Amino acid sequence: MGLGEDTYLLGGRALLPGGEFAAADLRLRNGVIAEIEPGLRPASGSAVVEVTGFVMPGLIDAHTHVSWAGREPMPNTWAGVVGRARGNRLRMLAAGVTTIRDVGSLDGVAFEPSGGPACFCANQIVCAVGGHGTETAEAWAGLPKLAREARGADAFRAAVRYQADRGAHLVKLTLNAAELEVTPEEAAAAVNEAHRLGRRVACHASIPDAIDIAIEAGADTIEHGNGATPAQLRRMAAAGIVLVPTAWIFERFLDEARRADAGAVGERAWPPPVEIWEARVAAHREVVSDAVAAGVVLAAGTDAIEGCDPDSLADEILTLHRLGLEPIDALRAATEGGAAALGDPGRGALREGAAADVVVFEASPRDVVRDRIRPAMVFQGYCGHVKAYFYVQA
Numbered sequence: 090m091g092l093g094e095d096t097y098l099l100g101g102r103a104l105l106p107g108g109e110f111a112a113a114d115l116r117l118r119n120g121v122i123a124e125i126e127p128g129l130r131p132a133s134g135s136a137v138v139e140v141t142g143f144v145m146p147g148l149i150d151a152h153t154h155v156s157w158a159g160r161e162p163m164p165n166t167w168a169g170v171v172g173r174a175r176g177n178r179l180r181m182l183a184a185g186v187t188t189i190r191d192v193g194s195l196d197g198v199a200f201e202p203s204g205g206p207a208c209f210c211a212n213q214i215v216c217a218v219g220g221h222g223t224e225t226a227e228a229w230a231g232l233p234k235l236a237r238e239a240r241g242a243d244a245f246r247a248a249v250r251y252q253a254d255r256g257a258h259l260v261k262l263t264l265n266a267a268e269l270e271v272t273p274e275e276a277a278a279a280v281n282e283a284h285r286l287g288r289r290v291a292c293h294a295s296i297p298d299a300i301d302i303a304i305e306a307g308a309d310t311i312e313h314g315n316g317a318t319p320a321q322l323r324r325m326a327a328a329g330i331v332l333v334p335t336a337w338i339f340e341r342f343l344d345e346a347r348r349a350d351a352g353a354v355g356e357r358a359w360p361p362p363v364e365i366w367e368a369r370v371a372a373h374r375e376v377v378s379d380a381v382a383a384g385v386v387l388a389a390g391t392d393a394i395e396g397c398d399p400d401s402l403a404d405e406i407l408t409l410h411r412l413g414l415e416p417i418d419a420l421r422a423a424t425e426g427g428a429a430a431l432g433d434p435g436r437g438a439l440r441e442g443a444a445a446d447v448v449v450f451e452a453s454p455r456d457v458v459r460d461r462i463r464p465a466m467v468f469q470g471y472c473g474h475v476k477a478y479f480y481v482q483a
């Protein structure tokens with residue numbers, strides 16, 4: 090499809106805001122959905138695509154790392170890293186992911202021109218000196234850094250300004266690893282500076298003390314949220330803080346630990362023993378169901394890092410379903426939930442004026458979720474960019 094031309098998608102059942110499907114045709118133009126209603130009549134000369142099945146907004150991976158994901162180790166050259174990020178993005182798009190939120194990449198790589206999903210990126214991780222985000226520094230020596238370390242409120246503000254100056258769309262702040270690493274004053278300084286600059290803040294908080302600090306500081310999203318108590322989740326719901334539970338990655342680590350235990354992965358310090366992962370996974374399952382009960386908006390994010398495939402959003406959606414979400418709600422965590430994490434109402438929903446990011450599934454949402462079925466078609470055309478994309482699975 091081209092800009093300035095109409096593209097019609099005729100004959101599908103479209104997901105309407107609210108979660109119901111209804112017969113509706115779509116007209117896409119200039120990167121947005123220009124019309125959505127049943128019985129549209131294409132003008133002669135416009136492109137017409139007959140679709141069968143379920144038409145949904147393009148999927149959003151709310152927690153990814155474009156340069157970090159991949160089965161292979163990190164390349165040791167900049168060109169290699171850029172190529173890895175580009176390949177990852179193209180794989181994501183083919184899986185129906187039309188928008189991503191990159192919450193931490195080697196300095197600059199997320200800004201390299203690339204095909205694939207629209208990318209809202211944090212650029213580097215902002216963290217304490219030696220904090221969570223610096224673990225790979227030695228292994229990736231010689232490459233631009235993944236994390237920008239800070240100590241004290243002023244340094245945290247400066248680290249936030251650096252990301253904004255680089256062009257970051259949001260700020261990623263990590264508050265803890267095994268223990269708390271950032272003070273409430275530092276977190277508040279970083280969040281306030283980001284908000285002053287019009288950037289939302291994604292807070293990595295995976296212990297209850299860090300979750301308290303993130304809520305208190307006014308974070309927009311909490312990443313992982315391990316150990317969140319029902320009271321914390323109620324505060325998050327009241328404050329409109331989105332939870333990105335990244336449930337699949339923990340299940341995956343447990344699976345990996347079990348295989349390592351059985352001798353399948355060999356001698357490695359990582360992952361920690363099976364019992365630790367079993368306890369973590371069990372606790373996190375509870376967090377997800379408590380979050381649903383508390384009315385917290387959930388966003389699907391893979392946290393695919395090294396060793397993981399970048400196009401694994403279907404695994405997170407399936408995991409959310411297994412943890413109790415109805416299939417359609419698990420999918421909506423990857424559409425409306427992702428848009429809520431981004432703070433962008435122009436995405437994640439099929440409505441007039443929204444981005445023309447559309448996927449077509451030829452199976453029911455239930456089967457799509459349970460069997461991790463990929464979309465048969467992916468349309469992408471985002472506003473403000475001279476870019477339009479139409480992809481049909483081979």
Ligand SMILES: [Zn+2]
Pocket residue numbers: 152153154192392
């Ligand atoms: Zn992450």
